[in-house]
Amino acid sequence: xxxxxxxxAALTVLFLVGSPxxxxxxxxxxEKFVSSLANEAITxxxxxxxxxxxxxxxxxxxxRDRFAVEVIGQFTLGRNWRQAxxxxxxxxxxxxxxxxxxxxxxxxxxxxxxxxxxxxxVADDDHRATVHTDITRPNAADSKPxxxxxxxxxxxxxxxVLDVVVEGASMSIxxxxxFSSVIRQTGSIAGLLGELRxxxxxxxxxxxxx
Amino acid sequence: xxxxxxxxxxxxxxxxxxxxxxASGQAEYEENxxxxxxxxAIFAFNRALxxxxxxxxxxxxxDILPIWARARVDNALDNLRAPIVxxxxxxxxxxTRALTxxxxxxxxxxVGLGGANDVATEIGLAxxxxxxxxxxxxxxxxxxxxxxxxxxxxxxxxxxxxxAVDFLTDPFYHWASNADRPTAIYARAGASGVSLRADLLAxxxxxxxxxxxxxxxxxxxYRQRRAAVIGNGAATVKSMPEADAFPxxxxxxxxxxxxxxx
Numbered sequence: 001x002x003x004x005x006x007x008x009a010a011l012t013v014l015f016l017v018g019s020p021x022x023x024x025x026x027x028x029x030x031e032k033f034v035s036s037l038a039n040e041a042i043t044x045x046x047x048x049x050x051x052x053x054x055x056x057x058x059x060x061x062x063x064r065d066r067f068a069v070e071v072i073g074q075f076t077l078g079r080n081w082r083q084a085x086x087x088x089x090x091x092x093x094x095x096x097x098x099x100x101x102x103x104x105x106x107x108x109x110x111x112x113x114x115x116x117x118x119x120x121x122v123a124d125d126d127h128r129a130t131v132h133t134d135i136t137r138p139n140a141a142d143s144k145p146x147x148x149x150x151x152x153x154x155x156x157x158x159x160x161v162l163d164v165v166v167e168g169a170s171m172s173i174x175x176x177x178x179f180s181s182v183i184r185q186t187g188s189i190a191g192l193l194g195e196l197r198x199x200x201x202x203x204x205x206x207x208x209x210x
Numbered sequence: 211x212x213x214x215x216x217x218x219x220x221x222x223x224x225x226x227x228x229x230x231x232x233a234s235g236q237a238e239y240e241e242n243x244x245x246x247x248x249x250x251a252i253f254a255f256n257r258a259l260x261x262x263x264x265x266x267x268x269x270x271x272x273d274i275l276p277i278w279a280r281a282r283v284d285n286a287l288d289n290l291r292a293p294i295v296x297x298x299x300x301x302x303x304x305x306t307r308a309l310t311x312x313x314x315x316x317x318x319x320x321v322g323l324g325g326a327n328d329v330a331t332e333i334g335l336a337x338x339x340x341x342x343x344x345x346x347x348x349x350x351x352x353x354x355x356x357x358x359x360x361x362x363x364x365x366x367x368x369x370x371x372x373x374a375v376d377f378l379t380d381p382f383y384h385w386a387s388n389a390d391r392p393t394a395i396y397a398r399a400g401a402s403g404v405s406l407r408a409d410l411l412a413x414x415x416x417x418x419x420x421x422x423x424x425x426x427x428x429x430x431x432y433r434q435r436r437a438a439v440i441g442n443g444a445a446t447v448k449s450m451p452e453a454d455a456f457p458x459x460x461x462x463x464x465x466x467x468x469x470x471x472x
Contacts, residue, residue: 103420140409141280168438174430181426
């Protein structure tokens, strides 16, 4: 039975794009978008021949293309967005993107053949849908797949990720509460900007020494 | 038990729940942490303990045992939890889930060789977890303020009581006490801790490395995760930012320039 399971998992990954079409074009488009995003990430970020700088550039391009960076950044700043000056907002969005790139680019280094299986897509309204996926972890003792939801928005024919929800925890909400905690402790948005700058630099420095 | 519940409802009555769908309300709700300085101190202690004891053990465990063996251990530990999951299924008025849990326990304990093999999942009876903290939530008890427990980690008054009740009502505890085998209790707790920690090593290392405020991240993740498991997954959609939290995307005029020139 184990062999059958492994075989099925392999098939699932192979035919990632060929998930059944749903009746709703928004749901169908959202499913295809998430499938191709996963394939794109794996092919462009897991090649052993790429230097770290190349992977950083690839990831930044992917992140800007496929994620609604400005919208997510604005959400994660929460109430503080309204208090921020125009210059602070600009600087914040740049630093936010830098942190996301620095944080996630190295997570593909230890890619061990995790598969992404589309479970279903559910339209939230006329331009937003949630794509439910199961991510299998070949190296975890717990064989239960990790349930990841992709909140996707559509405008004309362009889809972008609005949020990623891992086992019930929204990345945007988590970052929002972290950022508001830092603003409270440092006393200002400028304090958060300083911490963002420092964190990205720390991650980069650690990656270079490895 | 009654006294505990009474005390619990007093505590949770102080916690105000924000209106659903309010993004800023959600953020303030996350900050329901009146003893934050103490919690942070305990969190620092827990991290030191983790670094000194649990993490090294989990690394050795992960590196020495092949994945096949670790999966058997994980299955057996999950199977030991089945009686508590079953009781909480019943207390939550979920007969179908209770039946699933019961069948899983019988199948895995016999055909699955003492729970080492999760045969039940392969025949379509997927595992799910329940605990008395979730049952209290289903009964309408609020979570109350955030508490960082020494050793056990993130919690709140409701889930702390839940944890104690689950422990004391577990048949395993009674068997071990009656047979005068306290080491069995320690062995199980230790194995559960190490097995779980080993699976989480990569995730927590990443989070620790990349978060601006690890304490605040763990607090937020714990709250969201508990809300999701209480709703048995149905609540996950509600835990996401509501539609009006994304006012600028997408617009009806066509694709918006999002990437910006940095």
